[in-house]
Amino acid sequence: MRDEENYGDLARLFAAEDTALEAQPFTDGVMKRVRRERAVRRLTVGSFGFLGAVIAVLQLPQLLSAFVGVDHTVTTALTEAQVELTTAAASNPIWLAIIAGAALTMAAVSLTERA
Structure with missing residues (x-):
């Protein structure tokens, strides 16, 4: 169909549209969400870890x-x-x-944990 003369303009239009749409905005949007979820996860793990350590020390x-x-x-x-x-x-x-300082150190350790 692309080889036919009647559809040459249409094929060029689709080809131009495909090259105009870049994947980078979509990728950036997905990565932004992934980074936000990772930050929330790190904050949650760190805060609950610190809270658990405090409770454990108080119960010792x-x-x-x-x-x-x-x-x-x-x-x-x-x-x-x-x-x-x-x-x-x-x-x-x-x-x-x-x-x-001790609390920040524990927070830094929990925030830098690998996924």
């Missing part, structure tokens, strides 16, 4: 005190460490910076 003294034969000094030291950390953070802002 109760967990250790439930085991038979665990030394009382370990559970006391963990409880006192939580109180001292809170007191140190309230009295000296540098401890808040240290805590924030």
